[in-house]
Amino acid sequence: MSLPIPLSRSGNLSLQEQIYRFIRDKILSGGYRSGIQLPSSRDLAEGLQVARNTVTLAYEWLTSEGYIETRRGAGTFVCKVVPDIVDPPQQRSRSAAQEPPRPAIAIPFDTSVMVNKNTARPQFDFWYGRPDARQFPLKTWRRLITEQLTQATRSLAEYGEQAGEIGLRQAISEHLSTSRGFTADPSRIIITFGAQEALNIVCRLLVNDRTVVALENPGYASIVALVRSVGAMIAPVAVDEEGIIPEALHETRATLVYTTPSHQFPTGAVLPLERRQAVLAWAEKVNGYVIEDDYDSEIIYDRPPSAALAALDSNRHVIYVGSFSKSLGAGIRLGFLVLPSELVEAAVAHKSLSTFGQPWLEQAALAAFIREGHFRSHLRRIRTLYRARRDAVIESLRRYFGDELAISGHSSGLHLIWTLPEHLPDAKEVSAIARAVDVGFYTPWRVGAVEFGRIDGSERRLLIGYACLTPAEIQTGVKRVAGAIADHMRRR
Numbered sequence: 001m002s003l004p005i006p007l008s009r010s011g012n013l014s015l016q017e018q019i020y021r022f023i024r025d026k027i028l029s030g031g032y033r034s035g036i037q038l039p040s041s042r043d044l045a046e047g048l049q050v051a052r053n054t055v056t057l058a059y060e061w062l063t064s065e066g067y068i069e070t071r072r073g074a075g076t077f078v079c080k081v082v083p084d085i086v087d088p089p090q091q092r093s094r095s096a097a098q099e100p101p102r103p104a105i106a107i108p109f110d111t112s113v114m115v116n117k118n119t120a121r122p123q124f125d126f127w128y129g130r131p132d133a134r135q136f137p138l139k140t141w142r143r144l145i146t147e148q149l150t151q152a153t154r155s156l157a158e159y160g161e162q163a164g165e166i167g168l169r170q171a172i173s174e175h176l177s178t179s180r181g182f183t184a185d186p187s188r189i190i191i192t193f194g195a196q197e198a199l200n201i202v203c204r205l206l207v208n209d210r211t212v213v214a215l216e217n218p219g220y221a222s223i224v225a226l227v228r229s230v231g232a233m234i235a236p237v238a239v240d241e242e243g244i245i246p247e248a249l250h251e252t253r254a255t256l257v258y259t260t261p262s263h264q265f266p267t268g269a270v271l272p273l274e275r276r277q278a279v280l281a282w283a284e285k286v287n288g289y290v291i292e293d294d295y296d297s298e299i300i301y302d303r304p305p306s307a308a309l310a311a312l313d314s315n316r317h318v319i320y321v322g323s324f325s326k327s328l329g330a331g332i333r334l335g336f337l338v339l340p341s342e343l344v345e346a347a348v349a350h351k352s353l354s355t356f357g358q359p360w361l362e363q364a365a366l367a368a369f370i371r372e373g374h375f376r377s378h379l380r381r382i383r384t385l386y387r388a389r390r391d392a393v394i395e396s397l398r399r400y401f402g403d404e405l406a407i408s409g410h411s412s413g414l415h416l417i418w419t420l421p422e423h424l425p426d427a428k429e430v431s432a433i434a435r436a437v438d439v440g441f442y443t444p445w446r447v448g449a450v451e452f453g454r455i456d457g458s459e460r461r462l463l464i465g466y467a468c469l470t471p472a473e474i475q476t477g478v479k480r481v482a483g484a485i486a487d488h489m490r491r492r
């Protein structure tokens, strides 16, 4: 004999607790009347395909609360007197058996790895994508915040514009025209909580469970999770050393593609002009949209900035996503969308649906920060600083692992890819060896990248983030890993 207990192995409740609750609720609702015999723990465990101990513990729990009793030699029975204290009569009238089912969580939730300021980190951490917090222009920021507060009147008490503070949208518009070479009227700009909210709005506008979305492979895990959360189908599009391969787009049924042309995530490839034009030609042909995630395009070292897709488009196909997370810091949660005009109204409505807009203070401070030229000088300063750190990584890897260094994606951004030479263990193992000596070396998959299927050579790639470490720290970290790998290989 068993019982029809529906067990979930992925929920929050343990199996033991689910069995306990099911029997308890049945007893309280009168479904199992006093005196009836329950299956033995062995039979129930077999019937439910759980460990016997799981059932024994659930039975012990029910016994301790007076719901059931075990009579030696006879079996387990529902008690004659059920204690009222556990579930008073007025609550009993709405017992689980009579309740309609709870609304189920409607979207699958799966986010990429989130590391926050409280996460424990290794001593020398080559994690991806964080700017150095010590470089945040704190003094200027404090002054600008104070100034905004001094002038604040109605801003403190009333909702702002749902699309974002007009002053900030104007400042971004001007900044884009000089730094990214395209004209974005402030009316097409929506301020968001980072690139993530921008992507979320775009998904809510254009993606449903029948949509096919083309995503770079390998690519950015957060967009994959987002697209999956809406139930859309994903068409992976191959990426090579130059970035997304436009011809591959034509093999998909997609009319929407997400891409990171300025610094492909995770490979760091910079999409050549002809490919940019080819991506736009594809969008024109299918009359679709290209989501251009320009997340770290402000931080460039050895090359002129590449033309944004949005600069080659004529306000028709490109949805441009910008973020201040890499240039200033992810903590301020500020990003923006530049949309083709026909999407603006719906996007503002969606922004409004989820947040009614966002706090004005940081927006106003950022607007002044850009307008007064501080953003430009900040960018100049961090480019010089991060270039030196990137060079320190390259130099240290050369020094400790030899001149035949295979690195890529290092002309901009806050990370580069190191392809490990054949004589070293693979990336996962190197990462574990580094971790054992308190150094964080990560595979791209650990720090927010995904790959669909198996990509040749990906098991030998490490993603080295360097913005938060000084050149001296970089050198010590790399040296420490080199020593640990050498020890490991000697022991093998």
Ligand SMILES: Cc1ncc(COP(=O)(O)O)c(C=O)c1O
Pocket (backbone or CB within 6 Å): 129, 193, 194, 195, 196, 197, 220, 260, 265, 293, 295, 322, 323, 324, 325, 330, 334, 335, 448
């Ligand atoms: C590819 C990519 N896009 C966007 C972002 C920035 O997201 P947000 O602006 O929401 O912090 C990141 C951050 O890691 C990223 O790697």
